[in-house]
Amino acid sequence: MHKIDLIRNFSIIAHIDHGKSTLADRFLQHTESVDDRNFQDQLLDNMDLERERGITIKSHPVSIRFRGSNEREYSLNLIDTPGHVDFSYEVSRSLAACEGAVLLIDATQGVQAQTVANVNLAIRQNLVIIPVINKIDMQAADIDTCREQLEEILAIPADEAILASAKDGVGITEILEAVINRIPSPKRMDNEILRALIFDSVYDSFRGVINYVRIVSGGIKAGDEIRLFSSGVVSAVKEVGVFSPEMTPVGQLEVGSVGYVIANIKSPEDSKIGDTITGKVQSCDQPLRGFREIQPMVFSGIYPIDSADYEPLKQSMAKLRLNDSAFTFQPETSAALGFGCRCGFLGLLHMEIVQERLRREYGMNIIATYPSVIYHVYLKNGEMLEVDNPLHLPDASTIDRLEEPIVKASIISPVAYIGGIMNLIMDKRGVCGETNTVDQYHVMMAAELPLHEIVIDFHDKLKTITKGYGSMDYEPFGYRAAPLVKMEIKVNDEPVDAFTTIVHRDYAAARGRQLAERLQEIIPQHLFKIPIQAAVGGNVIARETVRALRKDVTAKCYGGDITRKRKLLEKQKEGKKKMKQIGKVNIPQDAFVKVLKSNTS
């Protein structure tokens, strides 16, 4: 038997929270790949942000060894993927390194929108799918409905499903046996020339670019001279290794396996996710099929609080992009905020995560502007402009019409909430499409909605209306004309361009009021009163005031208190430094994200 026949590459995919990372934990423990001492729940979620939020943000590869009931020892490369819709690009890239996928379905929730979306991704890549019904330990588990949904919605034979509880470790061996028996080993290649697909990467300040690869043909070891196909950069390999789950050097990465490659690549621009690594001397003629370029849907400006940080900010973004290729950025300027970058994201959560990562991993002090989508602006002279920054909207008198991006949403929900969901869709300027029953309790609804509305708070509202059971997936669905206007916000009588937004004329007053009210809560009191106004075409449509600060004093200061008090004041002062001064007003960094959250409450 050839070595490659004992390799299995698979991802764990599911809707958010269905238990992927918990199942990965059980795999790691069952195969004794981690010490009990080092174990913690959702072990692979190793970013601070993942642990804090209890969700997976990045795909995490890990290699484990498993002895099957046939007494053969297999090398399993598994990738735990995120479930949130904003990170589906992570899933699709992970799948490109695999021959199979373990599909989890939470027995209490059934098939949800990202279950469908991720299954479609796996099918598109011709992967073998192993369906697993998880959380069967729970009282509310409804296994029969899950089985019915598997067949009805996903066209997967229900008898293929394995019952499991990732929490209690039920069904783990059965799943691993299915992995070795149902998922094929990587294809053997006659070709000996190195071809490795870069499916992810990170920037390490000491070692430069670290590429995560799937070896498609040939092999790679330290000392080899390699070429990155699209950039043409040539470099010597310093280390190759596997994830166990921390990076562990190995002698050689062989065909079919998944691991990492560290070469001498110091500039983030030289490496690109989706590129092919090949030999310097023996090069392949054709790169591997990479990944489709992902189009960001949501845009927002990110600016350094201190303008001297502009260059470091750009460098940090380049490094971050190595690890998050769905994020894009290019330079722009703002009257209020100076030099910064217009950044593209897949959604609001993605936007928040990128901002947080820039803050935490790169120590950047940043402020982000109100998010926007890409509008199509048709001018009277026949020209069409794409505008991703409301500031660049041309004068209203030159505009013939404005079109906004539309998405086609597919919503899965228990039947009981249909009415509420329809109202929500209408509220959000959407059009309801077909409603199909999936099983006796659930429906799948189609709707067309302006992307901008989805960006704002559609998803949270859907969750509230459906008590957490509704889920949604969406894809771009062209553009549609709408009576859109530019709304400006003035703080202390100065227009703050970073808050400028494009809104539907009929919704302008309400949105303006919300924004002004929310800003009034977010902007801290100053020594003077701060008027906040929302205006469309010069007409003020909403007005609020932040009252002047009258009292800011600690009542009591005795001898035992002085050190503690000084430290507290110093800390508060640091906090203030992190705010952006616009005119005479200090605005907190997270104002723009918080303003958005308002609408959800």
Next chain:
Amino acid sequence: MPFCARRCDYCAFYVYEKAASGLRREYLTRLESELKVKSEYCDPLATIYIGGGTPTYFSTRELREMLTMVTENFQFEAGYEFTVESNPDCLTPAKLTALIDGGVNRISTGIQSFSQGVLDAIGRPGKIERAYEAVDAIRASGIGNFNCDLIFGVPGQTISDWENDLKEISQLAPPHISAYSLMIEENTKLAESGTVEGDDELLSEMWNLAGEYLENHCGLRRYEISNYAKTGFECRHNQRIWMGNRFIGAGPSACYFDGVSRWTNPTTLASWLKNTPAVEDAVSSEQRAVEILITGLRTVDGWERFDFERVTGFDYSDIRGETICELTEAGLLVQDVNSLRLSNQGLLLADFIARELL
């Protein structure tokens, strides 16, 4: 002194409720050894202050023992000030006599309010009549220098409730009043229950009312943000601390200042009993000077340039001249050729000013 009958809802001190006598004994034993050590390199004391906690929660015997520790180990300057904090509930005639016998010449008593609603809201049970009786008893004992603590800005308290408290206290006519607006600090029952501090406009109105009322009806002048006194009855102990003088401290959480660094004893009783060493707060001499500038500015009279220089070695204009000018222009500081103080508006914004100066 870290013991109280019951922990008040706003209290952020490490106090122990209803401590067993064994624990109090351990405290006194360890206190004695700490005082002995500290007395060795100590000049005669100008002021002494025993607070905490509720010193009068101690039995008369324990109280006498504690006071003896102080008088036996330390020398006092002529005209010294010796204050003990008390709670009207436990200030019995016997304890009062013990205090006087022990050299105490100033008593501070925590009245807080004459409204049952306010007392309930801050978790301080006790009969309101005890406040009147306690003040009468202090007076009768011959101690003319005493303070009453009041609190305002309590949830549900209106401006007229506060005015009523001021009216009541003016009947008692103490020579010194501390009127603190309620602070909601971390790790207090109030913070845990989600209570927030009152609206800044209402609080500043209450503060202004206190200033006017106490001046007009009691002849007390505000001499610090929260402190009011008849001339000559200011709390010298606190004044000396605000103006950057050295002091020693003993007991859990106690602080001391050696003129260069500040030190804080371990906060919990258990760690202090184990002789855990104090933690040093060492900052540059300029930072220390700024800190002293800030605490001194809490007093209504603020700083004389030469006093500040004598205490800290710095001229405030050299180290913070620019900020001082900005704050003066903003109307928060009042500057004379050789003096610096907060304006009336500035007193209410002392933390804001402090952050600018830091």
